[in-house]
Amino acid sequence: MRRFPPEIRPNSIPSRPRVLRHPRRVLAAVAAACLAARLLARAVPPGFADQARSLAAAAQLDPAARRVATAPRRFNRDYFVFLESARRALPPGVRGVALYLPGVDESAFYLAVYEFAPLPVRWNPARPDPGWIAAIYGPARPAGGTVVRELPGGVLLAPPAPGPGDSSH
């Protein structure tokens, strides 16, 4: 049997470091660490502290007012106040809302649709459907119709009743 000098006996040969015995695991750990670092960098969105302060200040408000108070700065607060006022002033029995907005802003329309739910909303129709009410945002006041309520930033208007033979669409 071959004899080794003590300094090179097999059981005295230093083994490879543990990490090198599992190179795939090491690579996986590196990939996971990179992924975690990238995800942590996105964990807190910019402006979060300001939003938290807005939320703390709005904690005493009802949900609708809280939405306005915590909304981003680009949000048109006057428009929201108009919508919320219109929603609270809707007469009973109304079947839908014809919304008249100056300019083209889809997000403003979607906010209105959400606010007026469960009533359907049309955006700038030629004329309101029968049983519907007109919510007009802005200073314009079309001729005809009855003012139901003056609102901050606009008006709720009941359209004139259709005449004989008048088509609603």
Next chain:
Amino acid sequence: MSPLAVSFAETGALLLAAGAFGTLAARRVHPGGCRGPERTGWGICLGLSAVGLSALLASLGGPEPRWGFAMLVVALLSIGWFSARRKAADAPAVPSAQPLTLRPAHIILQVSIAAGTVLYAARALIRPMGSIDFLAIWGLKGRSIFSAGAIPAWLSNSELAGFSHPEYPLGLPLLYAGIAGVVGTWDDHAMALLFPVFQIATLSVLYGWLRRRGTERGVALTATALLALFEPLYSGFLTGMADVPLSLAMLLLGTALSDAIDGTDSRALVRLALASLLASALKNEGLFLSGVAAVVAILSGGNADRARRFRVALAAAIPAIALTAAVRAVRGAPPLRDFDFGLISPSRFGELLGRVGETISIDFHIAARAWIILPAIALLLATGAAAPWATRLLGLAAAALAVYLALPAFAVLGPVWLAETTLFRTAAALAPLAAAGIAGRFAPGGPARDPSS
């Protein structure tokens, strides 16, 4: 207490109760002992489904949501009680729990999971839900159902409500309406609590399933921690939309599919059918994925015999098809208004080719934004070893991703519009499936184990 705190407490109590009752009933669909994070995840889904069902019952002329929910809770508890009695009679073979040894790395990973859930809760609750899709689609429908006490007919009218996609399933809006109905008011801020709960359920199912299928604790914790920190899915922007609950339903579908194919337990087919139903009730992508699951079941080899594979395929497909058919019979079949599949006709082949080129370009452009995430995921995939039970989940995710990448070519408003507005978030919703599939590639391939161990 401030009105905000009261709203959060009321909604939180409801979600907690729904999760607790659901977890008791989850004994029926999950074998093993009465503990385990996977069962908790399933339980949360069952409990929340009861809340949504209460709104559906009310909309069909049944009791008010709070009474409907109470009745459904009694039903859930009865199911759990019956299951517990039966299990006691059957003398279940629950293996004794192994001693819990935690390494420092495990503790760091657990802290990371906790940090991920806290950070997501902060992002989700910092302001009322208000993304465009929430206002125009999910929130609008939920608020309408709650306020009207029924599903308003105009929501199915493409001319009046086309922008809100009448072709989308109503699962999430019904859940919103159920929460508002039980609590008694519509508060779209407190309702956002639902989303961290979805995240917790997802993490629970991911960790529990990986452990049950033999994955080492460290690997399962790593996958769960990375998913908990996955901000592209768990973002403030997506809070209120259907992507987060769909990602949970898709994980349930994938794990149940793999269990059913391998025959891990007698309830796997029930779980698969439930997951197919949940996924299809949330989004059309869920319906698609249920179909893919059926195909995967049929094509899978391994130990599953042909008859069992066929049963698995049916369990995946039938609930999704039945639900979709029932909804279409009642509400009609509005077209997929975002897509123009007429492009497939030979006369428009040239136009389609141009769109395909545009789609490939925008897909690469969007993928480049995930410049660290994608290479890291690729490296994780490459360093694992093939494991059929995990590869099935990756197959589901890959099929969905392929469709998401290709669909912009058919977008009515053009490939760039659809890819920019949907690709990143729909792909992010595949993260739980991908996490389970990738982590499974690091499992030693041991026998299935009980979740309580």
